[in-house]
Amino acid sequence: MNVLDILEERGFIDAKTHDQELRDLFDRERVTGYIGFDPTASSLHIGSLVQIMTLAHMQRNGHQPIALVGGGTGLVGDPSGRTEMRKVLTLDTIAENVAALKKQLSKFIDFTDDRALMLNNADWLVGLNYIHFLRDVGRHFSVNRMIKMESCKVRLDSEEGLSFLEFNYMILQAYDFLELFSSRNCKLQMGGSDQWGNIVAGIELIHRMKREQAYGITSPLITTSSGEKMGKTAGGAVWLDPERTSPYEYYQYWVNVDDRDLQRFLALYTFLPMQEIRETEKLKDADMNMGKSVLAFETTALVHGREEAIKAYRSAVSVFGARNIPKSILPSSTIPREEAGGEDQSVPCTAMSRNDLAGGLPAFKIFHLTGMANSGGAARRLIEQGGAYVNNIRVAAIDQLVSEKDLVGDEILLRSGKKKFHKIVLESA
């Protein structure tokens, strides 16, 4: 099967510059294609997952992906789709971020033996000579055209305006493509739909300077069915870095996706076969959650490894109750299907000594202390509204004492609302 068909079938494609020609290209040769990643943060979040998966699919089908880290363009900042200017990052920060991105991408893509490449455009952008660049590359760009482009438009109409620095971003990205085309025979650039203008600019530049054809594919901007950007939660973005978003939280994000998103997300964010994914259409009620468990398990396994995914799954089982996932649902998934005692190792916990507990602590204090509530006031409210539980028994009064009597084994399980759990574990002092 042609990669193009696979990508299309799984929902990765929004627009492409060519159709049949691209398909022929994939059939004919090992295609090198790239996607750029902005080093604006020290971790990727799940908003980038579509791009990462696109590269992974390319590789799985015998082509060569390039992950281009924007160490150079990151110094400029892409204005596309932005209503305000990006923060200007320091060189040091960007270098750190580049290193972090490399680590995360390696989980999805095999970079050994040129099976895939990881490049940094700082390598060729930073040393550019301004005058030479203007004369060689700049002359191929028409300002008239650029200001009419969608990516600039928002900013040109906005109060804040568009700085000259950012205005140059497109030219630099076009130059990246030219550079990769020349040095790596990279004929394809992919990216989010907001990158269309930048990608086309690169193709045109290659055409003008090399008289050769390059191609572009964009993926749709994935939003949840409720219209939100992927990965937006109360706590901020959902990161791929386990330090920022624990595997358990990551798993929870996916279990909690909207019903309507299940099938689409399985196609985009897992490698499970499409015919199995289509079957999930029939899932109803509680079975729906089985499907979501598989989605969560598979995505977590991709980012954090199977071990962590199993831990997250078992934790969920322990706090939300076991559910046996029948073989008939997404049979290719390696999610544990046997009845398993929920050993939850990844629910957040706080250690306390027997001394701390001896006299007992008022419930609101404990909920504040463990971070289940952001302030004492929030903890009071939580309890007053009946949302606080100790060992799954509703806390009746704000000053109800929690003490060693509440220990179950060596633990006390705190819960806020339905989904937030926290454990107090006895410290072996």
Next chain:
RNA sequence: GGUGGGGUUCCCGAGUGGUCAAAGGGAACAGACUGUAAAUCUGUCGGCGACGCCUUCGGAGGUUCAAAUCCUCCCCCCACCA
């Protein structure tokens, strides 16, 4: 450089001397209903061992019994003109 308009609690946005911890909306959090879903309804939404006290309205001073609101200086943003 000139002129005018602005900076309010997580975000948007009212408020032009006391009744202001500050309308309204969004987000968020809880409760009911459920399937760890969506929708809906209800409540909460600066801090504090809390019918009271403390800290907030760009920053620093000042006027006043009383300031988000008035005055002075400063910082930042925007628009138009140059």
